[in-house]
Amino acid sequence: MSSLNLTPFSVGCGVTVGDLQLAKLTDDELLALREAFAEHGVLFFRDQQFTPHDHLQFAHRWGELVLNKFFKPVEGFPDIAEVRKEKHQTTNIGGGWHTDHSYDDIPAMGSILVARDLPTSGGDTRFANLYAAFDALSPGLQQTLQSLRAIHSNKHIYGKDGFYRTTDIADQLGGVDEVGDATHPVVITHPESGRKALYVNPGHTLGFEGWTRAESQPLLGYLYSHVDQPQFTCQFNWQPGSVVFWDNRSTWHFAQNDYQGQARLMHRITLAGSALAAAV
Numbered sequence: 678m679s680s681l682n683l684t685p686f687s688v689g690c691g692v693t694v695g696d697l698q699l700a701k702l703t704d705d706e707l708l709a710l711r712e713a714f715a716e717h718g719v720l721f722f723r724d725q726q727f728t729p730h731d732h733l734q735f736a737h738r739w740g741e742l743v744l745n746k747f748f749k750p751v752e753g754f755p756d757i758a759e760v761r762k763e764k765h766q767t768t769n770i771g772g773g774w775h776t777d778h779s780y781d782d783i784p785a786m787g788s789i790l791v792a793r794d795l796p797t798s799g800g801d802t803r804f805a806n807l808y809a810a811f812d813a814l815s816p817g818l819q820q821t822l823q824s825l826r827a828i829h830s831n832k833h834i835y836g837k838d839g840f841y842r843t844t845d846i847a848d849q850l851g852g853v854d855e856v857g858d859a860t861h862p863v864v865i866t867h868p869e870s871g872r873k874a875l876y877v878n879p880g881h882t883l884g885f886e887g888w889t890r891a892e893s894q895p896l897l898g899y900l901y902s903h904v905d906q907p908q909f910t911c912q913f914n915w916q917p918g919s920v921v922f923w924d925n926r927s928t929w930h931f932a933q934n935d936y937q938g939q940a941r942l943m944h945r946i947t948l949a950g951s952a953l954a955a956a957v
Contacts, residue, residue, distance in 0.1 A: 681709045683717075690806045690911035691719035699920060700731035707738060714787070715869035718927040719804045721913060722920040725791075729754045732791055732944060741949040743778065743785050746852035747835050751944055760790070760932075760943040761849060768844040769941070771932035774805065774905065775880025777925045777947060780831040782859045785925045786950035790943050792919045799936030802921065803912045805929040810904040811864060811875040819873075823956050825863040826886040827877050827893075832856045834880070860886055862955035867927055873956040874927040875900065904929065926950065 682695040692713060697706065699722060714720055727735075729751055736742055736756075748758035748770070762769045778785035790802075811819065834840050836856040841847055863885070865876045879901050884893030904910075912933075913921060923930060 681706070681713060683713060686719070686721055686913070687911035689809045689908045690804055691721055691913075692717045693721045693723070695723075697722070699725055699735050700727055702735065702738070711739075711869070714922065714924060715867065718806055718808065718924045719911075720922045722922070723916065724918045725920045726918070727791055727920055729757055729944060732757060732789065732946060736789055736946040736948060739948050740786065743781075743947040743949045745945070745947060746855045747850050748945070749849055749851070756946060758945045758947070760945050762846070762934075762941045764938055764940045766845045767937060768841070768846045769932055769934040770841075770846065771930065772934040773880055774803075774878060774901070774929045774931045776876075776878040776929055778950075779829045779861065779876070779878060779881045779925070780857060780859050783952055784859075784861065784950050786948040787922060787924050788948070789920065789922045789946045791945075792915045792917060793944055794940055794942035795915050795917065796936035796939035796941050799933060799939070800941045801912050801914050801933045801935075803910055803931040803933065804923060805904050805910045805931075807874040807876070807904065807909075807927050807929065808867075808870075808872050810909045811873050813909075814875075814903070819864070822875070823862075823864045826860050826955075827863050828858055828860050828883045828886060829878075829881040830856070830858040830883050831881060832858070833883075858883075861953050864956040865926065865953045866956045867924075868951055868954070870927075872927075875904070876926070876953065878929050926953065 683692045686693050742756050745758040751757040760770050777788050884890045
């Protein structure tokens with residue numbers, strides 16, 4: 678198998694993959710990337726020559742794609758979603774900690790985001806490592822969490838009365854009638870790495886199954902504060918040619934909204950996953 682040039686991006690979050698062009702990836706390099714993806718959760722790439730066609734071809738080598746119900750597609754590439762903010766808009770997409778598609782019964786495996794049009798400053802993306810965050814919890818809390826399931830939803834975000842419907846990006850989002858809920862284990866066993874990961878997130882998790890919202894919020898709030906610590910998080914500065922590939926089962930991400938008056942356009946492909954198994 679091919680070896681990769683991997684450099685830790687931060688103490689506990691992600692790796693940078695150097696000396697590799699994704700558009701010219703060999704089969705051996707793909708196998709090595711699969712291992713790195715499962716183990717590290719976030720892969721950062723710089724200086725990529727990566728057209729929309731290359732983006733799509735790379736994604737298909739990983740598996741089936743998930744068509745996003747809410748974002749507009751790239752013209753000529755219906756499987757690639759636009760994550761767009763215009764100069765006049767003040768709201769951005771993904772401006773808070775979340776995990777893509779945790780509200781689906783079969784959550785997404787991963788997302789591949791490509792920089793297309795960047796502001797001169799700002800617009801970084803933060804990431805969090807949910808393997809490391811879970812490992813750092815006390816054994817007693819780990820055991821408690823492994824007995825729980827949580828309800829995830831997108832109604833409060835993309836639904837008729839959801840957050841985005843009252844903002845200045847409402848007209849570029851579809852799927853108002855395609856929202857729903859799903860229930861997943863609070864701690865999962867990652868299907869490739871076999872490691873345990875915390876699987877709740879501030880953007881989509883409503884509460885624990887069988888608990889009220891009021892009962893759920895103190896524990897969820899504690900977990901969210903625990904994850905959002907420097908030893909579990911990192912911040913990526915986008916540049917022309919940047920690509921990031923993250924695992925939605927073991928990470929969170931957060932798009933910074935600190936570039937008012939400037940445009941930002943990213944292309945995203947989401948990869949289909951499998952049902953999540955509870956950790957034991």
